[in-house]
Amino acid sequence: xxxxxxxxxxxxxxxxxxxxxxxxxxxxxxxxxxxxGPTTLLLFPTSPISHSRLWKAQIxxxxxxxxxxxxxxxxxxxxxxxxxxxxxxxxxxVEDGRAxxxxxxxxxxxxxGLCDGGGWxxxxxSRHPATAxxxxxxxxxxxxxxxxxxxxxxxxxDEPLDSGEGWAKYNIHYWRRxxxxxxxxxxxxQLPEPHSTKQIEDCVEWGLGTDPxxxxxxxxxxxxxxxxxxxxxxxxxxxxxxxxxxxxELDQCQxxxxxxxxxxxxxxxxxxxxxxxxxxxxxxxxKVNLLIRDFVASLERRTP
Amino acid sequence: xxxxxxxxxxxxxxxxxxxxxxxxxxxxxxxxxxxxxxxxxxxLPTWSILHSRHWKMQIPYFARHFRVVAFDGRGNGKADRxxxxxxxxxxxxxxxxxxxxxxxxxxxxxxxxLSCGALWGALLAANHSDRVxxxxxxxxxxxxxxxxxxxxxxxxEDRLDTEDGWAKYNRHYWLExxxxxxxxxxxxMFTEPHSTKQIEDAVGWGLxxxPETLIESHEALELCGSERFSHxxxxxxxxxxxxxxxxxxxxxxxxxxxxxxxxxxxxxxxxxxxxxxxxxxxxKVNLLIRDFVESVA
Numbered sequence: 233x234x235x236x237x238x239x240x241x242x243x244x245x246x247x248x249x250x251x252x253x254x255x256x257x258x259x260x261x262x263x264x265x266x267x268x269g270p271t272t273l274l275l276f277p278t279s280p281i282s283h284s285r286l287w288k289a290q291i292x293x294x295x296x297x298x299x300x301x302x303x304x305x306x307x308x309x310x311x312x313x314x315x316x317x318x319x320x321x322x323x324x325x326v327e328d329g330r331a332x333x334x335x336x337x338x339x340x341x342x343x344x345g346l347c348d349g350g351g352w353x354x355x356x357x358s359r360h361p362a363t364a365x366x367x368x369x370x371x372x373x374x375x376x377x378x379x380x381x382x383x384x385x386x387x388x389x390d391e392p393l394d395s396g397e398g399w400a401k402y403n404i405h406y407w408r409r410x411x412x413x414x415x416x417x418x419x420x421x422q423l424p425e426p427h428s429t430k431q432i433e434d435c436v437e438w439g440l441g442t443d444p445x446x447x448x449x450x451x452x453x454x455x456x457x458x459x460x461x462x463x464x465x466x467x468x469x470x471x472x473x474x475x476x477x478x479x480x481e482l483d484q485c486q487x488x489x490x491x492x493x494x495x496x497x498x499x500x501x502x503x504x505x506x507x508x509x510x511x512x513x514x515x516x517x518x519k520v521n522l523l524i525r526d527f528v529a530s531l532e533r534r535t536p
Numbered sequence: 537x538x539x540x541x542x543x544x545x546x547x548x549x550x551x552x553x554x555x556x557x558x559x560x561x562x563x564x565x566x567x568x569x570x571x572x573x574x575x576x577x578x579x580l581p582t583w584s585i586l587h588s589r590h591w592k593m594q595i596p597y598f599a600r601h602f603r604v605v606a607f608d609g610r611g612n613g614k615a616d617r618x619x620x621x622x623x624x625x626x627x628x629x630x631x632x633x634x635x636x637x638x639x640x641x642x643x644x645x646x647x648x649x650l651s652c653g654a655l656w657g658a659l660l661a662a663n664h665s666d667r668v669x670x671x672x673x674x675x676x677x678x679x680x681x682x683x684x685x686x687x688x689x690x691x692x693e694d695r696l697d698t699e700d701g702w703a704k705y706n707r708h709y710w711l712e713x714x715x716x717x718x719x720x721x722x723x724x725m726f727t728e729p730h731s732t733k734q735i736e737d738a739v740g741w742g743l744x745x746x747p748e749t750l751i752e753s754h755e756a757l758e759l760c761g762s763e764r765f766s767h768x769x770x771x772x773x774x775x776x777x778x779x780x781x782x783x784x785x786x787x788x789x790x791x792x793x794x795x796x797x798x799x800x801x802x803x804x805x806x807x808x809x810x811x812x813x814x815x816x817x818x819x820k821v822n823l824l825i826r827d828f829v830e831s832v833a
Contacts, residue, residue: 426732426733426736427732427733427736429729429730429732430729433730
């Protein structure tokens with residue numbers, strides 16, 4: 233029994249109508265379907281620091297009118313935890329998403345993602361335009377498009393440090409010493425809004441569904457999908473469907489310039505969320521849900 | 537400008553359809569009316585450490601189903617702050633409640649009260665049975681059963697040589713460290729995890745009464761003894777529902793059970809709840825109250 237199953241899961245506002253696994257190169261990825269409306273939304277996971285429950289405030293609302301597919305990233309939740317870094321390359325998550333779409337019986341979908349998942353949604357839309365009706369990218373991670381957030385370069389990731397304070401916790405040696413302490417720090421940074429104790433507690437719990445070695449493979453050792461700004465720009469320019477970008481003005485993970493660049497290069501719309509951090513879907517769900525709903529409605533109007 | 541006006545009030549899910557003041561013996565209290573479908577639910581004030589905004593999770597929901605009247609009790613909110621212990625007895629609050637009913641054209645109502653709201657709610661039900669359809673008492677602080685022993689250790693009046701825990705429930709501490717007292721007190725009121733917002737709200741409301749006034753209101757409530765209140769309860773004839781959290785750190789469940797017993801009412805124990813389940817578990821509480829109101833109407 234996995235750690236996740238051993239814990240008693242919280243009750244849900246809505247349970248999946250269908251669930252299953254897709255398998256690619258021996259790696260099994262767990263997915264769920266909720267609802268059965270005419271339009272499909274594929275909710276990408278993000279880095280294995282979290283899993284599909286990160287969308288818990290979206291799924292019950294969106295599934296009232298749409299077919300919603302969600303999946304756990306390789307490395308967390310009920311998906312496998314491969315032990316080689318290559319298995320955590322960005323394109324692997326993108327292709328997992330495409331496989332889930334097929335397993336869930338949808339040819340095309342509105343692709344929704346947060347942080348890494350926002351990048352994966354853009355990658356899928358760029359490489360397989362026929363699958364993407366639209367993209368919602370919240371605080372998207374698109375490497376090389378702009379400089380990253382300075383928080384991640386304050387300290388080296390894999391050298392032992394004297395300090396374990398602040399962003400020095402973003403370090404593999406610290407993770408091995410006190411993974412929970414790292415998660416508590418990290419999510420308190422990503423949820424800077426007052427009264428976020430519940431959201432932080434949830435995120436820490438989901439983070440404990442993986443382990444330091446797996447997370448280091450995915451977030452540090454896995455190859456990035458490209459190695460230059462030009463490639464990052466080309467990827468964004470290759471997205472031909474409508475794009476909605478959201479960015480919290482207090483985001484401590486992805487810089488605002490990156491969200492602006494994604495919106496500009498994809499000819500999309502940028503919505504800046506006042507007072508929001510990196511996880512607005514958790515902390516401002518009504519606002520985010522309505523933005524997604526309106527975006528979906530605008531696409532349904534233009535679909536014959 | 538009052539403290540209330542100086543603060544920018546939070547936006548509300550629903551605004552009153554009617555509001556006004558009612559005056560008794562030169563003391564004004566402020567009321568609001570929401571919705572119109574009978575019966576009327578009268579949301580009673582509680583101890584003056586809070587005002588009517590503590591019902592903010594009930595008003596928008598109840599107003600969809602019933603007519604709702606709420607008012608700021610003397611000492612807080614937009615009500616006056618008379619001085620003197622005599623201004624804060626249960627009799628004054630009961631008389632204010634009746635005056636608000638008269639001013640709003642409320643012939644009969646279901647009373648809903650929190651904590652010491654049960655003191656004047658029971659009094660109103662006992663003395664004006666023709667006006668009261670039923671009573672819901674949430675975590676009643678009634679002198680029918682012993683309180684938590686840790687609250688009995690320290691003197692309220694004397695200067696203490698400690699400020700730990702319930703030693704903060706002390707007139708000298710209030711006068712010198714009022715905000716720290718409020719943070720402590722509301723921390724004990726909201727024992728559930730993830731209550732930071734509720735505590736912050738309550739501290740803000742608590743700051744709208746001066747500690748000098750709160751001391752008088754505290755001393756007035758101390759005068760309500762068990763024998764006197766038992767006689768009041770024995771005269772309550774309307775249906776009564778008592779809701780009490782089994783983790784209430786201010787007033788033990790035994791007090792809620794005793795009130796249900798003394799009034800022939802029904803007790804619902806709310807597992808894991810502290811002293812304000814209507815704030816912290818509003819859906820559960822709203823559904824229980826709605827069912828009760830519909831059953832007595």
